[in-house]
Amino acid sequence: MKPALPSLLQLVALSLAGSVFLGGCSTTYVVQVDAISRPAVDSPAPQSYSIKSNNPKMDEDSLRYKEVAGYVRTALSGKGMYETTPDKADVVVNLDYGMNSPRVKFETVTTPIIMPVGGGTRYVQIPVYNRGVVVGYRTAVVNEPPRMEVVGYEDSIRPVIVYEKFMQISARTNKEITEGRALPEVWSVNVSAEDDSKDLRKYLPILASATADYIGTNTNSQKEVKIKEGDEVVSFIKKGL
Numbered sequence: 001m002k003p004a005l006p007s008l009l010q011l012v013a014l015s016l017a018g019s020v021f022l023g024g025c026s027t028t029y030v031v032q033v034d035a036i037s038r039p040a041v042d043s044p045a046p047q048s049y050s051i052k053s054n055n056p057k058m059d060e061d062s063l064r065y066k067e068v069a070g071y072v073r074t075a076l077s078g079k080g081m082y083e084t085t086p087d088k089a090d091v092v093v094n095l096d097y098g099m100n101s102p103r104v105k106f107e108t109v110t111t112p113i114i115m116p117v118g119g120g121t122r123y124v125q126i127p128v129y130n131r132g133v134v135v136g137y138r139t140a141v142v143n144e145p146p147r148m149e150v151v152g153y154e155d156s157i158r159p160v161i162v163y164e165k166f167m168q169i170s171a172r173t174n175k176e177i178t179e180g181r182a183l184p185e186v187w188s189v190n191v192s193a194e195d196d197s198k199d200l201r202k203y204l205p206i207l208a209s210a211t212a213d214y215i216g217t218n219t220n221s222q223k224e225v226k227i228k229e230g231d232e233v234v235s236f237i238k239k240g241l
Helices: 008-023 063-077 200-212 232-239
Strands: 028-037 048-053 091-099 103-117 120-130 133-144 147-173 185-195 223-228
Touching: 028 200, 048 063, 063 091, 063 200, 063 232, 091 200, 147 200, 185 200, 200 223, 200 232, 223 232
Parallel strands: 048 091
Antiparallel strands: 028 185, 028 223, 091 147, 103 147, 120 133, 147 185
């Protein structure tokens, strides 16, 4: 036997209960993380760093850059690293962040099908009393309205405009550049979040938080991570050094 579908009133009650519950919870962000680690053979893990922009168009004196660099410094401190002058640093940490151009994404939406069920006219027998004794019956007509119930579900595909917010940090060995060769990369972490929000600033501490656990590690492939605004790591990143 198939389970009975919930009535409209039940759905409304569940929806309200969910709204109350979610109202007291933090927003959950879905972040894609791709981390690579290439430690030098027989070399200790880098401890000191200097940080710089990896985007020539980015103004390192802007308030936004300083804010993001602060998030990254806090994430690095969680790995036991500390900032020093460029001439003394073990590695140079390159930073880039931003939001890509919007694109259209198609998603499947499930909608309940609600229709009137039941109702109509029925006849009932009502006893007739005389001095407390049933002496007969009379017929009464009862008109019942139909009930609105969920009778099924329908899937549809709709286009949604989404924006990818990203942050990329990488560490390269801090030594003299050999002509024609790039400095060896020690590790890198690329994180991104894609949805319909255009609020890049709101996502920057979230993205920085996503890097915190993956600095100096290998994910082997892109990994999905869920982060809540109320998570301890987010509070740590926002608090700063």
